Amino acid sequence: MKKLYFILFLFTGIISGNSLKAQFEYKDVAHIFYSRCTSCHHENQHAPPFMNYYQTTLPSYALLGNLTSNTMPPWTPDTTYTRFQHEHIITDQEKNDLINWINHGELAGDTTLAPPAPTYPQYQLYGTPDLILRTGTFVSNASTDDAYNCFSLATNLTQDRILRAYEIVPGNAPIVHHVVVNIDSMGTTTSSLNGSCYTITGDVGIGGYAPGAPPTVFPGQAHLKAGIRMKAGCKLVLQIHYPAGTAGQIDSTQIRLYFYPVGTTGVRPVYASVPLQNWSLNIPANTTRTFTANATNLFNTSVFATFPHSHKICTSLINYAYQNTDTIPLIKINNWRFDWQGYYTFRNLVKIPAGYTLYSSHFYDNTVGNPYNPNSPPINVFAGTSTTDEMLFDSFLWLVYQPGDELIDVAAILANDPLLAGVNENTTPNLISNVYPNPTSDKLNIYFSKKSDYKISISTIEGKNMLTAKTNEDYSQLDVKNISSGLYILQAQDIKSGESFSKKVIITHK
Numbered sequence: 001m002k003k004l005y006f007i008l009f010l011f012t013g014i015i016s017g018n019s020l021k022a023q024f025e026y027k028d029v030a031h032i033f034y035s036r037c038t039s040c041h042h043e044n045q046h047a048p049p050f051m052n053y054y055q056t057t058l059p060s061y062a063l064l065g066n067l068t069s070n071t072m073p074p075w076t077p078d079t080t081y082t083r084f085q086h087e088h089i090i091t092d093q094e095k096n097d098l099i100n101w102i103n104h105g106e107l108a109g110d111t112t113l114a115p116p117a118p119t120y121p122q123y124q125l126y127g128t129p130d131l132i133l134r135t136g137t138f139v140s141n142a143s144t145d146d147a148y149n150c151f152s153l154a155t156n157l158t159q160d161r162i163l164r165a166y167e168i169v170p171g172n173a174p175i176v177h178h179v180v181v182n183i184d185s186m187g188t189t190t191s192s193l194n195g196s197c198y199t200i201t202g203d204v205g206i207g208g209y210a211p212g213a214p215p216t217v218f219p220g221q222a223h224l225k226a227g228i229r230m231k232a233g234c235k236l237v238l239q240i241h242y243p244a245g246t247a248g249q250i251d252s253t254q255i256r257l258y259f260y261p262v263g264t265t266g267v268r269p270v271y272a273s274v275p276l277q278n279w280s281l282n283i284p285a286n287t288t289r290t291f292t293a294n295a296t297n298l299f300n301t302s303v304f305a306t307f308p309h310s311h312k313i314c315t316s317l318i319n320y321a322y323q324n325t326d327t328i329p330l331i332k333i334n335n336w337r338f339d340w341q342g343y344y345t346f347r348n349l350v351k352i353p354a355g356y357t358l359y360s361s362h363f364y365d366n367t368v369g370n371p372y373n374p375n376s377p378p379i380n381v382f383a384g385t386s387t388t389d390e391m392l393f394d395s396f397l398w399l400v401y402q403p404g405d406e407l408i409d410v411a412a413i414l415a416n417d418p419l420l421a422g423v424n425e426n427t428t429p430n431l432i433s434n435v436y437p438n439p440t441s442d443k444l445n446i447y448f449s450k451k452s453d454y455k456i457s458i459s460t461i462e463g464k465n466m467l468t469a470k471t472n473e474d475y476s477q478l479d480v481k482n483i484s485s486g487l488y489i490l491q492a493q494d495i496k497s498g499e500s501f502s503k504k505v506i507i508t509h510k
């Protein structure tokens with residue numbers, strides 16, 4: 001009998017591959033932390049940093065728990081239903097590799113063999129903003145409860161402008177849980193800073209900030225120029241959520257705005273609205289309930305982004321549009337988490353024809369089985385704006401449809417947007433070990449992590465090729481002195497494996 005067990009063990013070992021595989025060391029998993037975690041987990045953020053071996057080994061039990069429960073990386077939209085830009089996801093392979101590394105004692109190995117850590121600039125958008133608004137020094141008032149404060153900031157715009165992009169930069173990121181932005185076109189709102197500003201005033205919500213969130217950028221190139229109109233004299237209202245226990249700590253958050261130049265023509269307006277609302281929620285203690293909302297889509301629309309909203313009793317939701325048997329999926333969240341809500345930008349504009357019905361359904365679990373139930377024991381919960389009430393409040397950013405919209409690849413346009421400086425870096429972080437000097441005026445040295453056949457190019461952020469080179473060594477030196485000053489994209493591809501890498505490089509001639 002003993003023998004049989006042994007054979008079985010060996011057999012399952014081979015199938016799972018784990019027990020026979022060479023054990024992972026930090027150098028084998030560092031790239032997973034860098035590509036899947038450190039956008040949020042770096043220094044001075046709300047999440048603890050995972051930028052080196054020492055930092056990743058600290059919360060080992062937590063690591064495993066968060067990974068196996070799919071809590072981290074936090075991404076609640078169901079990727080089998082619809083896909084969005086900037087998804088915080090991890091592949092099964094990467095997750096298994098991490099779990100394997102953790103289960104085998106988080107071996108350090110030679111940590112100097114790990115790929116270089118990515119760098120996170122203070123600002124994600126390039127160029128100089130047209131307007132920077134700040135909350136001013138604010139001392140958090142969140143002692144035993146979370147605090148919500150609304151800062152009403154005058155833009156002092158003397159003429160209407162069209163918003164092309166904005167970025168919210170917390171002054172003290174570890175204590176800023178999230179920020180929601182509304183435009184107050186009339187400019188009449190005032191700040192509400194007593195910690196209970198649950199209803200953010202203003203007329204149009206345009207998005208916000210959450211840890212790891214990218215800046216909001218509207219496509220600004222020939223075949224799709226879009227933006228949100230901001231009226232002269234308008235204010236921006238920032239609702240900032242400071243978590244309990246942060247009282248006394250100081251924050252000064254800024255919003256950095258980029259406008260289209262005055263007089264730019266052909267910019268299509270982006271509208272924000274909340275067509276799906278239900279204010280008759282009534283969820284008795286110890287029950288579960290489903291509530292819905294619907295609205296007729298009056299004309300052809302192109303949906304840019306979606307922002308479904310509920311509080312802590314809600315556990316799942318779905319939005320779609322339909323007519324007869326045709327259904328257009330919008331968003332499905334199977335494990336709604338108040339803490340991880342956000343604006344989700346579609347990869348392509350989603351056409352919803354006139355006459356279709358927009359539909360929302362939210363499921364509420366007001367029992368002790370809901371670990372996020374704010375009341376213990378549960379109490380009757382009704383619709384309301386306080387976080388202990390409930391909401392069904394699903395909003396969208398959208399454009400008036402134009403033929404061909406559904407074919408526009410918004411993700412591709414934004415990938416080449418000069419404000420975002422082109423490309424995602426570190427597509428294969430372990431392909432290149434070093435590029436320097438950067439900025440450079442003359443020579444650019446590229447060190448690969450191994451010898452292979454490489455194809456190298458330097459192009460403008462609009463994609464115009466400036467220089468190509470080849471090497472079959474692990475090193476190459478490019479002469480860039482004839483390329484004019486500017487921001488460029490260095491791309492390298494391992495011709496044998498197909499792996500590629502891209503990095504921003506700056507050329508400056510004084």
Ligand code: HEC
Nearest residue numbers: 036037040046047048059062063066072073074088211212
């Ligand atoms: C979108 C941002 C984001 C991404 C991406 C992300 N995290 Fe997190 N993570 C957070 C935040 C924020 C917290 C703090 C949670 C809180 O305070 O509620 C956190 C907390 C954690 C914790 C708990 C830490 C502690 O001290 O208890 C672990 C462990 C963790 N994350 C692991 C990971 C791993 C592993 C990845 C990548 C595979 C990852 N996270 C990706 C935002 C992120």
